[in-house]
Amino acid sequence: MSTSTLTPLVVLLLVLVGAMIIGAIVYLSHRHPRLSQPLNNGGAWAAVLVAAVALVLAAR
Numbered sequence: 001m002s003t004s005t006l007t008p009l010v011v012l013l014l015v016l017v018g019a020m021i022i023g024a025i026v027y028l029s030h031r032h033p034r035l036s037q038p039l040n041n042g043g044a045w046a047a048v049l050v051a052a053v054a055l056v057l058a059a060r
Contacts, residue, residue: 011056018049 022045029038 007056011053014056015049015053018045018052022046022049 022042025045026038026042029035029041035041
């Protein structure tokens, strides 16, 4: 596998794992409301994921 083929696969893996982590954070926040508001927490981590993907794509 060349680097040009591997990079999109790594980005896809990052997005899928990030989506799972964000979902877990939202679920945990929903089950325990005193921790924080679920949408705010999920939105903040989604922004972190988008920034990480942007860095990977910019470095390409």
